[in-house]
Amino acid sequence: MGRVAIVGIGHSKFGKRSDASLRELAFEAYSSALDDAELESPAIDGSVVCSATHYDKQRSPAGVVSEYLGLSPKPTFNVEAACASSAVGLRIAWSLISSRLHDVIAVVGVQKMTELSSGEIQELMGRAGDVMWESPFGTSMPAYYAMYANAHMAKYGTTEEDMALVTVKNRKYGAKNPQAMFQKPITAEEVLSSRPVAKPLKLYDCCANADGAACLIVASSEKAKKITDKPVWVAGLGLASSPMSLAGRRGPLTSFEVTKNAARSAYEMARLNPTDVDVAEVHDSFSITEILNYEDLGFARPGKGTKLLKSKETELGGKIPVNIDGGLISKGHPVGATGASQLTCLVHQLRKEAGDVQVDGAKIGLAQNIGGIGMYCSVAVLRS
Amino acid sequence: MGRVAIVGIGHSKFGKRSDASLRELAFEAYSSALDDAELESPAIDGSVVCSATHYDKQRSPAGVVSEYLGLSPKPTFNVEAACASSAVGLRIAWSLISSRLHDVIAVVGVQKMTELSSGEIQELMGRAGDVMWESPFGTSMPAYYAMYANAHMAKYGTTEEDMALVTVKNRKYGAKNPQAMFQKPITAEEVLSSRPVAKPLKLYDCCANADGAACLIVASSEKAKKITDKPVWVAGLGLASSPMSLAGRRGPLTSFEVTKNAARSAYEMARLNPTDVDVAEVHDSFSITEILNYEDLGFARPGKGTKLLKSKETELGGKIPVNIDGGLISKGHPVGATGASQLTCLVHQLRKEAGDVQVDGAKIGLAQNIGGIGMYCSVAVLRS
Numbered sequence: 001m002g003r004v005a006i007v008g009i010g011h012s013k014f015g016k017r018s019d020a021s022l023r024e025l026a027f028e029a030y031s032s033a034l035d036d037a038e039l040e041s042p043a044i045d046g047s048v049v050c051s052a053t054h055y056d057k058q059r060s061p062a063g064v065v066s067e068y069l070g071l072s073p074k075p076t077f078n079v080e081a082a083c084a085s086s087a088v089g090l091r092i093a094w095s096l097i098s099s100r101l102h103d104v105i106a107v108v109g110v111q112k113m114t115e116l117s118s119g120e121i122q123e124l125m126g127r128a129g130d131v132m133w134e135s136p137f138g139t140s141m142p143a144y145y146a147m148y149a150n151a152h153m154a155k156y157g158t159t160e161e162d163m164a165l166v167t168v169k170n171r172k173y174g175a176k177n178p179q180a181m182f183q184k185p186i187t188a189e190e191v192l193s194s195r196p197v198a199k200p201l202k203l204y205d206c207c208a209n210a211d212g213a214a215c216l217i218v219a220s221s222e223k224a225k226k227i228t229d230k231p232v233w234v235a236g237l238g239l240a241s242s243p244m245s246l247a248g249r250r251g252p253l254t255s256f257e258v259t260k261n262a263a264r265s266a267y268e269m270a271r272l273n274p275t276d277v278d279v280a281e282v283h284d285s286f287s288i289t290e291i292l293n294y295e296d297l298g299f300a301r302p303g304k305g306t307k308l309l310k311s312k313e314t315e316l317g318g319k320i321p322v323n324i325d326g327g328l329i330s331k332g333h334p335v336g337a338t339g340a341s342q343l344t345c346l347v348h349q350l351r352k353e354a355g356d357v358q359v360d361g362a363k364i365g366l367a368q369n370i371g372g373i374g375m376y377c378s379v380a381v382l383r384s
Numbered sequence: 385m386g387r388v389a390i391v392g393i394g395h396s397k398f399g400k401r402s403d404a405s406l407r408e409l410a411f412e413a414y415s416s417a418l419d420d421a422e423l424e425s426p427a428i429d430g431s432v433v434c435s436a437t438h439y440d441k442q443r444s445p446a447g448v449v450s451e452y453l454g455l456s457p458k459p460t461f462n463v464e465a466a467c468a469s470s471a472v473g474l475r476i477a478w479s480l481i482s483s484r485l486h487d488v489i490a491v492v493g494v495q496k497m498t499e500l501s502s503g504e505i506q507e508l509m510g511r512a513g514d515v516m517w518e519s520p521f522g523t524s525m526p527a528y529y530a531m532y533a534n535a536h537m538a539k540y541g542t543t544e545e546d547m548a549l550v551t552v553k554n555r556k557y558g559a560k561n562p563q564a565m566f567q568k569p570i571t572a573e574e575v576l577s578s579r580p581v582a583k584p585l586k587l588y589d590c591c592a593n594a595d596g597a598a599c600l601i602v603a604s605s606e607k608a609k610k611i612t613d614k615p616v617w618v619a620g621l622g623l624a625s626s627p628m629s630l631a632g633r634r635g636p637l638t639s640f641e642v643t644k645n646a647a648r649s650a651y652e653m654a655r656l657n658p659t660d661v662d663v664a665e666v667h668d669s670f671s672i673t674e675i676l677n678y679e680d681l682g683f684a685r686p687g688k689g690t691k692l693l694k695s696k697e698t699e700l701g702g703k704i705p706v707n708i709d710g711g712l713i714s715k716g717h718p719v720g721a722t723g724a725s726q727l728t729c730l731v732h733q734l735r736k737e738a739g740d741v742q743v744d745g746a747k748i749g750l751a752q753n754i755g756g757i758g759m760y761c762s763v764a765v766l767r768s
Contacts (some may be wrong), residue, residue, distance in 0.1 A: 021516065052444070053437040057515045060436070060466045063759030064514055067627045073645050075623035076760070077472060080462040082444045088461060091485070092476060098483035101475070101621070130448055131441045132405065237485070239459035243451045261457045375447030376460070 008037025087339030174330020210332025236270025392421025471723030558714020565716030594716025620654025658682030
């Protein structure tokens with residue numbers, strides 16, 4: 001099993017990007033990643049293009065994206081796992097490199113969503129769930145996560161005020177991230193008085209649909225050492241799936257088994273424990289999700305996620321700073337790009353380039369990315 | 385670089401399968417593959433689900449398919465490359481195993497197309513091409529390949545009668561394949577008098593949209609030896625991409641550069657030449673494509689594909705039997721399943737289980753699978 005490193009990162013501005021098409025967003029992130037790695041396209045021997053389907057007219061986008069990046073006739077791969085697409089893309093790139101089929105791969109997460117109406121997006125998101133037994137009955141993404149929120153509230157006494165604190169924390173850090181969609185802090189009162197979406201979730205408990213791209217240049221150990229003196233190593237990778245339908249064999253909705261399974265694999269591969277993690281990016285598609293993730297990743301015991309949050313241990317200066325790039329709640333969630341965006345943040349941290357939000361002595365970073373309503377979860381552990 | 389083998393194969397009936405949903409088709413192929421390998425689901429540690437997008441309402445199908453196959457909570461991957469989806473799926477599985485991240489992977493190619501109208505399918509197929517510069521102008525898949533046919537006719541004097549012979553040959557063998565959509569031989573006169581689709585291509589020059597699934601159980605060398613005494617080894621894998629737009633930087637339409645590039649990599653990895661291949665499956669989406677493929681794979685010199693065909697060297701008993709399971713022209717083309725279907729045929733041959741159509745002494749098999757209008761091509765070389 002060869003060692004694999006991230007040697008370059010790029011990130012477009014996330015948000016409503018009427019100025020750029022899918023391929024142009026991909027190029028923005030890819031060209032920044034090349035600059036960051038001080039490489040040119042001939043050094044890249046393949047691409048993994050990660051984009052959730054149907055949001056854009058372009059089917060099978062790897063072909064057109066690879067061409068636009070100047071990478072034809074090199075191999076290219078479409079890899080998709082709903083909201084976890086580019087996190088799974090890293091696993092594929094890791095394998096392609098570790099198996100010695102490729103040496104240097106560009107993982108490009110890209111999504112263009114904002115040309116669709118919110119209603120169209122909700123319908124499409126539902127269809128990433130089970131179209132036979134669930135989405136025809138009108139389930140939407142916020143409705144799914146609202147059920148988790150209600151279950152957690154009922155079992156552990158979590159409150160709407162607790163959830164609002166996730167948004168307050170993440171928007172505070174989002175204000176420092178020039179690539180974020182929302183760069184303005186928000187108060188708990190504003191969250192609590194925002195319009196209802198799916199009880200108990202309100203507008204500001206939810207991340208926003210966005211356009212954007214993020215790119216990782218991933219290389220074999222031999223290549224990485226030649227390319228950069230600051231490689232960030234992929235130490236652990238975990239991936240798990242889950243039954244799609246909540247009505248099926250999911251078990252209690254107070255946690256995501258899929259996260260626990262993915263985390264177990266990732267910690268095992270990295271030979272680490274949750275307490276070893278210095279900085280984390282977790283999937284805050286909704287405020288409640290971040291609280292569940294604390295527990296499922298082992299940062300807090302079951303039911304103790306809100307306590308960890310309220311103790312400020314997940315803020316800068318705390319034991320385990322989480323989403324200090326603003327998270328999905330500030331950055332927006334261009335679904336195919338989100339996994340790579342999280343990893344980009346960790347790379348900044350582990351290279352000690354995070355400026356204002358640098359975690360002192362950060363050596364181990366963890367990114368957790370949920371696909372759809374928990375049918376996939378990826379956990380990646382990076383090490384400087 | 386570990387050795388990787390195919391240890392089990394399964395194949396559903398291809399055709400209009402109103403009796404089965406996407407997940408049920410996947411199960412049909414997967415359960416036959418398990419039976420073939422004499423395995424049960426716990427032995428499988430992940431799945432690669434290959435399905436071109438938009439033909440079915442289900443987005444991100446790996447989740448629901450993996451659940452239906454009884455493989456949750458194991459990792460699952462959506463891998464897509466238009467008509468070459470499950471061929472690329474084999475490359476991903478090879479890497480996942482060769483990198484030691486997984487030991488035994490089920491590659492499931494599956495597609496459900498026939499609930500859409502032919503017009504809807506043509507529109508979707510166009511959108512696997514470039515939606516910015518080409519598909520809005522009305523290009524359809526037959527129109528694309530017709531341009532190749534016209535170019536080959538103009539340069540090399542290939543005739544409609546020559547092309548008809550591809551269909552006649554493939555339908556002759558399709559008549560012996562119980563899984564094929566069309567199991568009736570056809571005459572050259574019937575092909576030539578069938579209705580025009582895109583000049584010079586007529587109805588019987590074209591493969592048909594279909595529903596179906598095919599599955600490969602792929603394993604590491606250590607596992608393969610425990611599972612079976614007839615492993616079929618993956619000896620070479622080539623993958624290339626191409627500019628999407630014909631109007632772009634494709635070069636002359638008398639051959640597919642993308643096939644030549646993929647073939648070069650596959651032969652190099654397998655340390656073989658075209659003359660070493662005993663039996664081949666090539667992408668006969670249209671009759672003309674098979675003729676181009678002979679040339680691009682090195683079975684015939686440029687412009688000599690029709691000569692090879694007319695000499696009957698690509699029939700059973702010839703130097704290099706091609707598509708003797710009937711090809712896409714007989715089997716139908718459920719796009720996500722086609723790559724795995726081709727490999728299934730080769731495994732039968734290399735295991736000497738092909739009955740009526742067994743190629744004497746077959747040891748090396750090659751499968752070539754084009755994605756879309758040549759934006760991807762995969763070439764795999766198998767060895768008994």
